[in-house]
Amino acid sequence: MRFTHDVIVIGAGAAGLTAAGGCALFGLKVALIESHEMGGECLNNGCVPSKALIAAAKRAAVAKEQDRFGIQMTAAKVSWDGVHAHVHDAIAQIAPHDSQERFEEMGCDVYRGHASFVGKKKVQVDDVVLKAPRIVIATGSQPAIPPIEGIEDIPYLTNENIWDLDQLPQHLVIIGGGVIGMEMAQSFRRLGSEVTVIEPGELMGRDDPESVAVVVDQMKSEEVMFVTGKATKVTPGALGSFTVTLDDGQEIAGTHLLVAVGRQARIEGFGLGKIGVHTGRNGILVDARRRSNRKHIYAIGDCREGPRLTHVAGYEGSNVALEITLGLPTRVDWSALPWCTYTDPEVAQIGMTEAQAREEFGDRLTVIREGFDHNERAIAEGDTRGHIKVMTAGKKVVGASIVGKNAGELLLPYTQLITGKASTFALGSAVIAYPTRSEITKAAAFSAWEGTVFGKVPTGYAKTRAWFRRMRPF
Template structure:
């Protein structure tokens, strides 16, 4: 006989989404069970956000070591010890891991079960040697690398974002299949650490972002020495460790790209296999678990959040989803998701950040729009720090309602915050134009872009006539 554990809420998956629900539910007084069959912290801590940003930081440091000439500092090529880079990445993971540990969550009053879970009914599951019966369940099992069916790939060694951070020797030539955020970030990081890098992308790189800003980033990646093969189909791969060949088709011709290490970064797929969701009456497909705006599944006692729903695969959205679930599951409040102001950032150099609608999306939706732009080259702080490659682009209605914003530039991930707030709170462009921005800061690009909305009116002939008329009165 297996032991029976009864709980108010049972969370399956200890990634960002599941940990947030478990911590919140327990601290609100709910009897909480957390189940994880792999590593606490999930993808973000172990394979995603944390190690990738640590590797990018190492790449930025290597670039800075040889980039002093514009400031009057003699250049010196960076000497990269890739083993120490590896150790740096894992030291960052280790520093953050206690916040996601079994010990911390047990200290919060959560019962943690380290085992795989599978449902055996609409209100019950098995995990290890125990059964869990709960009033509410939350499935937060995240996602895993999606590996495309490329001929030959199953017969040769390759890396994904779950394994690439185990490298202790710098690749001589890294070939990346996939030009999305993961592919571009890891490509640039390895290039700046001294590897040759090629990106093979079936579409254009970063296809979900504004093409105007992506073109500026494309120029930077090429300037860094990254070979870009866009609108390219990989028709086969072959080779062994240290010697790989990718056969590609583009522009009607076939050619080969040779390298030493292969990274597959072609997106992620929801982790639903093995959960026996059918037994729980939960509808799902290969694209994820179906949920309504309250994040309830077809079984109203079971919620699904984060990557497993097939929606926005961002850690910050996992945390947002967790808040929606806690309000619904614990407080019976009919909280619903609102995706109007979902931001995302690609942490290349320069960074590319976005929130709301792109110009293309707005036009396809039939919206009448105005486009506001301001280049980083006209920002004094950017000039002082030699970070003038960049542009902010804002999409508004003719009356100044903000529909979306994209920023390519230094610290774009920080600069996008004000636009997330503006869209989420239904602010008009005047709220940004009238804010007092400290000088000199990169944040002034937002104020200047917003202020340009009024330029045609403020400096029109009509305004000049008004000034001349008022001058008559002294």
Template sequence: MADDQATAKETATRPQAVTMQPGGDAAAPATGGRKREIRTDLCVIGAGSGGLSVAAIAASFGVPVVLVERGAMGGDCLNAGCVPSKSLIAAGERAHAMREAAAFGITAQEPQVDYTALRDHIRDVIAGIAPTDSQERFEAMGVTVLRESARFTGRDMVEAGDAVIRARRFVIATGARPAIPPIPGLAETPHHTNETIFDLTARPGHLIVIGGGPIGLELAQAHARLGARVSVVEAQDILAREERELAEVVEAQLRREGVAFHANAKVTAVSGEDGAVRITLAGGGDAGETVLEGTHLLVATGRKPVLDGLGLDAAGIRHDSSGIAVDQGLRTSNRRVYAIGDCAGGATGGYRFTHAANQHAGLVIRSALFRLRVKLDNAIIPRVTYTDPELAAVGLGEEEARKLHKGRIRVLRFPVAENDRARAERREAGHVKVITSHKGLVLGAAIAAPQAGELIALWTLAVTKKMKVQDIAGLVMAYPTLSEISKRAAVEFLKPSARMPSVRRLIRFLRVFG
């Protein structure tokens, strides 16, 4: 009896499939190969990080979920983004450590890099994580997974293969893909993106990277550390979205490691074949045109949302080249439909990070399942560039804070070089920069330092919980750790108090009493 009840409960929480008759009306449960209709509470389109999070959380509450994915489970982050890039970076760090060992009394040597084994290392890491995102795991949770392309055919209807899905709510989480700029000759010239660069089985002789943002710099440094000659071309400043003083720390370190930069340079033409590419530049501080010749070309000029084939117009969903328009609650112009992650624009501010997609997923669950009012807060989303040193930031930058607070802010800094742990590890480049209101409310922070992506967590908490910098100054940090850098920056806020005449008069008065 108990087994029968459990089976009945499981059936009730799964999407229900029915056969579609010629007239389009739903009939009895599907028994053959005829077109079927699936009725469900939630239909998620896209099995990347955001879509998987929505599906997993909803299923854990017993909500019937259909998950549609036309590509690889796990999306870009697992297969062509965060996971493979960090695996490559880790290999580059090991190679760099071998070259720099003499400073620690260890014989330095030039590493011998086997790119085929390196590719296998990257694939092994992906394979180790893949079961967490697999179709089998989600089906075991009770999610109906369709490996098909999804297309809206109405405001409340999606077609996927031989199925028509009707859902109470839809979540679009189709992610983004590399944006390829319209450079003359690029389409005809062999080039890599982050979707193909990790498949190399031989070290590039000279890798030319078009794009000086986070992806471009991370891959540039990794390949330079693995022994390739690397040049980076950028139409603006390097890491143009970040605080200039901190971006310069990262750029300077990459230059020391041999990476050549051509900033504020426009690529006017690309040509070549496998093993021999030519890039023509205008600007970049040189008169006239400059020609770069290399063996491999990597295009890292940003990402664009994946919206093709979704039939968004049929569902009344507004969208443009920046993504699907959403409000502060991540709803589209069709109130049945949410959009999250890299494919969403509008109120998301274009933050295309895995952790942003996961935050979006949590908000959608609260809204769609519990009917709670939710509101995006992009200020609490940290961003990290995983170079060495790393560059991390959260909240307001200095320029934005000055505008919003009419100049009534404090800017606090503390150098990495004055941290004992950093000195012991001989990794002294960079500093912490904290922006507060004149009363000490933490408005934002940016860090160029080893493990900046870890260090920014404290300041993310401070911005999220609207803490004061005095709270950070009062924390006890373990010694010796890099986290002391944050505390020392916070203490800088208190130093002017020591010079205040009123404070000094109070101390002199109290000394009278012994």
């Protein structure tokens, strides 16, 4: 077979762009195929617009605290047109980084159209047939829509179309209490909508329950309503309203419905069955090197079974680029996988939660806990919500759960600790700028060695401990 390219990449989201750009920069001839917007879900209807909306909502929340720290403020006046413009301006500012022009400058041949396999090493885009010895599938995911009676009879929202709302919802009903549901619930409530979240199970179920409880308490104080139950039916009402009926008979009326129950791999319509690529319950089946059962075909990002996060997609894209260009087998390692939910306060997790670590290590597990109520920067800022929990097996860190202001920014040291590239002893003895919230990380690391350093509690232990933990100049 005579190849047209060294590698074909299907999908120009976080995973595909990283893989295509990496291969092109190494000098390979790359075909990059995208049928929708360049940048994929993260840029156009995921991370970027949601964080822009969250930023606007935080401004409104601050203004609502009309008398604090001796500062009096007037009540927030929300302009939905202005919020909408801010969200789309954020997308527009970042779009050039993911643009067709940029990747063509890198050396990629960019094809805009639908891709379909017509052979094990052949992909057709419109009337063009491309051929390559290596093919990377990075087609992403789409919102999962549950089988609720009547849901197709109303214009429901997902993360793909909520950014196009022309007015602020009067009462936003959200089906799903995961990351998207919780972030949007708090944001729209702060902007002035009534909000009700319906969730049959645990809110933010993959996170540490103690961390989630802090966020739920905060959102309840902001009058977000939480209802436990499973939505079974949606009935249209007058003037665009609707009623959601739950399995226990409860009825919840609203003006806008957001469906946020998870993601579904986008793998239909690409001809995968024709060439015998194996798929599972929710995506293409891959090995640790992200290879499908057809070893020359890789699947990265949301289209394969596994964690669905933008930074995971980028990680897998770079791994595959290294393997294709340099021949270096690269296996994924999820032992230090981080993620963050950008509620206020944020919930951040890396590695194992306490529950997972207890199941894995049993009596060998030690949980170190530090509260922001002892962090002097948090006290000075008047925001001591939250804590950090560090899970250790012996002296090895296996996970950390953080809830608090800017919790996601505190995850980086734990990437190094969990992978063994740094130690709790080194972190506990580090000199850290005062006053910062990152001192809580040092305090937790120091706690891991307290028994070793001090042995039995000596006289003046509390004073000595406090001095060592802070190591602040006199």
